[in-house]
Amino acid sequence: MTTLRKWIAAAVIAVAPCTAMAEDLTIGMPIEPVMDPHYFWSSKYLQYYRHYLxxxxxxxxxxxxxxxxxxxxxxxEDGWTFKLRPDVRFSDGxxxxxxxVVASYERARNYPQAAGSYAGLFNNVDDIVAVDANTVRLETSSPYPSLGFAMTQVPIIPSEIAKSAEQADFNDIATSVSAGPYKLASYLAGQNIVLERNPDxxxxxxxxxxxxxxxxxxxSARMAALLAGDVDVIGEVPPEFVDRIRENEALEVHAGPSMRTVYLVVDQASEDTTPFATDMDGAPLSQNPFADKRVREALSLAIDREAIRDRVMNGLSFPTGQLVAKGVGGxxxxxxxxxxxxEKAKALLAEAGYPNGFKTKIHCTNDRYVNDGKICQALGQMFSRIGVLTEVETLPSSAFFPIVNQHPSGASMLxxxxxxxxxxxxxVLxxxxRTYDADEKKGVWNLASYSNPELDALIARYETTIDKDERWALAREAMQLAVEDFAQIPIHDQSVIVGTRRDIEYKTTxxxxxxxxxVQ
Structure with missing residues (x-):
C-alpha cells in the first residue's frame, strides 16, 4: 500500500529508542470489549481479538x-483457496x-443477533468449503479481489464453539479459545482482561x-493512569491531551495516519417521514427534508471542517470531501x-421549501471515534446557525447502535x-x-437507506474487476457520483494517537x- 499520508511537521512525532522491555505490559483501553468475537465487527473490538484469537x-x-x-x-475469478499451516493447535490442545474456519465464517456471516454484522464481508461468497483438513475454499459468484483483506477481520474459533455458543457464553474465558500470541488468563467485566503468553x-x-x-x-481516566504510571500505554489519546504528554519527560506521543473517515449520515429511507424532524413548533413534517438533495448539500455547506480540525481536533484531523483517506484505493x-x-446553505434550504428552517436531532457515540461527542456538539451548533435547529444526543456505543443499526435507521441524522x-x-461504497438487500446481505451498513441504481451498477463493476488500476478507477467514478449526490457527508480523516512511557518504542497502525x- 502506498503511504497513506505525508505528515505535516506538527503531526510527525519522533519515537524514542527502546531502552528496556518489561516482562509485563499494561494498556489503558478506550472501550469495553465484546467478548463474543462475531457479535460486532469493529476495530474497537478487533484490537482485543488480535491478541488472543x-x-x-x-x-x-x-x-x-x-x-x-x-x-x-x-x-x-470463482473463489479463493487457503492452505492452513500444519500441526497448529488451539490453546485447549x-x-x-x-x-x-468454515464454522467460524458461517457463524460470523449468519449471526442473527449481531449488533454489527460481518455479513457484508462475505458479499459474493456462495459457499465456504473444507476441501480437506488443511484446505479452505471460499467460492464466489463473481471475482472478489479484496477478499484476502476482508478475511483479516474475522476471528477463527473451534468449530464446536462456533456451532453452539451464544453471546453470553463468551463471558466465560474457557469459551475464548486462543490461537493467537496470547491466551486469556482472566476477564473482569468493566475492569480488565489479563493475557498471558501462549506457549503453543x-x-x-x-x-x-x-x-x-x-x-x-x-x-481523562486513561490520561491520569498514564501520568501516574499505572499503565504503560494508552490508546485513542484525545488531541487536546497531546501537549500534556509531550511536556512530560517520562512520556512519549506516537502519531500516525488512519484509514478511518468520519462522516454524517442522514435518513433517506422515505420521502414522507423521518423520526426526528419537525417544524419550528414541534409538529412532525409531512415530508422527509433529508430526501431532498438541496437540504443535504446545505448541511455540507454548514460544516466548517477547518474549524473542527483546529478547535475540536487540536489540528490532528484532515478535512475531506470523500469517504476514503489519501493513499487508499479509490x-x-x-x-x-x-x-x-x-449563506448559500440558507438559500438552498429556502429553495427546498424550508425558509424558516426546521428542527431535528443528531445521534452520536461518545466513546467510539476521536472526540466524537465534541464533533457532534460542533455540528449541532453549525446546523442551528443555518436554521436547522439540531438537538444533540450522545450515547455510549452499546446504546447507540441498537437505535441506529437497523433498516431503516431509528435516527434522522447520525x-x-x-x-x-x-x-x-x-x-465503504x-x-x-449500496442499496440494502437483506436476502443477499448487501448494503448492511447503509444506515441512510440511500438507494441509487446508477451507483449500485458502478459498485458491482468495481468490486468484481480484477485489474487493480481499472478497479480503482471505477471506485473513483463511484465516489464522485456519491459525493455529487451528497449520499453521505464526509467531514475528516482521523489520526491515530497513542501515548506511552518514553522507553517504549511503539508503531501506530x-x-x-x-x-x-x-510495541517494538
Whole structure:
C-alpha cells in the first residue's frame, strides 16, 4: 500500500529508542470489549481479538495482508483457496483445521443477533468449503479481489464453539479459545482482561509474559493512569491531551495516519417521514427534508471542517470531501474539500421549501471515534446557525447502535465513520451506500437507506474487476457520483494517537489498533 499520508511537521512525532522491555505490559483501553468475537465487527473490538484469537490471514503493522493460520493462498475469478499451516493447535490442545474456519465464517456471516454484522464481508461468497483438513475454499459468484483483506477481520474459533455458543457464553474465558500470541488468563467485566503468553502459538513468541488490558473508557481516566504510571500505554489519546504528554519527560506521543473517515449520515429511507424532524413548533413534517438533495448539500455547506480540525481536533484531523483517506484505493485527487458557506446553505434550504428552517436531532457515540461527542456538539451548533435547529444526543456505543443499526435507521441524522482496513480500498461504497438487500446481505451498513441504481451498477463493476488500476478507477467514478449526490457527508480523516512511557518504542497502525503487538 502506498503511504497513506505525508505528515505535516506538527503531526510527525519522533519515537524514542527502546531502552528496556518489561516482562509485563499494561494498556489503558478506550472501550469495553465484546467478548463474543462475531457479535460486532469493529476495530474497537478487533484490537482485543488480535491478541488472543486466531485469524486465517492478518494485517501487519503497515496494513498489508500477511499469513497467519493460513500459510498461503490462491485467488481465482470463482473463489479463493487457503492452505492452513500444519500441526497448529488451539490453546485447549485441539487442532486448528478447515472445519474450524468454515464454522467460524458461517457463524460470523449468519449471526442473527449481531449488533454489527460481518455479513457484508462475505458479499459474493456462495459457499465456504473444507476441501480437506488443511484446505479452505471460499467460492464466489463473481471475482472478489479484496477478499484476502476482508478475511483479516474475522476471528477463527473451534468449530464446536462456533456451532453452539451464544453471546453470553463468551463471558466465560474457557469459551475464548486462543490461537493467537496470547491466551486469556482472566476477564473482569468493566475492569480488565489479563493475557498471558501462549506457549503453543505457531508464530514468533509474544514479547511479554503478561499483558493487562485495563478498561478505561473515560479519556481523562486513561490520561491520569498514564501520568501516574499505572499503565504503560494508552490508546485513542484525545488531541487536546497531546501537549500534556509531550511536556512530560517520562512520556512519549506516537502519531500516525488512519484509514478511518468520519462522516454524517442522514435518513433517506422515505420521502414522507423521518423520526426526528419537525417544524419550528414541534409538529412532525409531512415530508422527509433529508430526501431532498438541496437540504443535504446545505448541511455540507454548514460544516466548517477547518474549524473542527483546529478547535475540536487540536489540528490532528484532515478535512475531506470523500469517504476514503489519501493513499487508499479509490481515493480521488479530483474531489475537493467542500467549502464552508452558510449563506448559500440558507438559500438552498429556502429553495427546498424550508425558509424558516426546521428542527431535528443528531445521534452520536461518545466513546467510539476521536472526540466524537465534541464533533457532534460542533455540528449541532453549525446546523442551528443555518436554521436547522439540531438537538444533540450522545450515547455510549452499546446504546447507540441498537437505535441506529437497523433498516431503516431509528435516527434522522447520525455520526459514523468507516475504516478501509478491511479492504485497503473503497469498500465503504459497497458496505454503506449500496442499496440494502437483506436476502443477499448487501448494503448492511447503509444506515441512510440511500438507494441509487446508477451507483449500485458502478459498485458491482468495481468490486468484481480484477485489474487493480481499472478497479480503482471505477471506485473513483463511484465516489464522485456519491459525493455529487451528497449520499453521505464526509467531514475528516482521523489520526491515530497513542501515548506511552518514553522507553517504549511503539508503531501506530492505519488500522487504529492499540495492542501489545505494536510495541517494538
Amino acid at each position: 486466531g485469524f486465517l490471514v492478518t494485517l501487519d503493522l503497515d496494513a498489508q495482508v500477511s499469513p497467519a493460520l493460513a500459510e498461503s493462498w490462491e485467488a481465482a 485441539s487442532s486448528v483445521d478447515a472445519e474450524d 502459538y505457531w508464530g514468533e513468541p509474544a514479547k511479554f509474559d503478561n499483558v493487562t488490558l485495563r478498561i478505561l473508557p473515560e479519556n 481515493y480521488s485527487d479530483d474531489i475537493a474539500i467542500p467549502p464552508y458557506d452558510p 455520526l459514523l465513520a468507516w475504516s478501509s482496513a478491511g479492504s485497503g480500498e473503497a469498500d 459497497a458496505q454503506t451506500l 492505519p488500522e487504529e489498533l492499540t495492542t501489545a503487538i505494536s
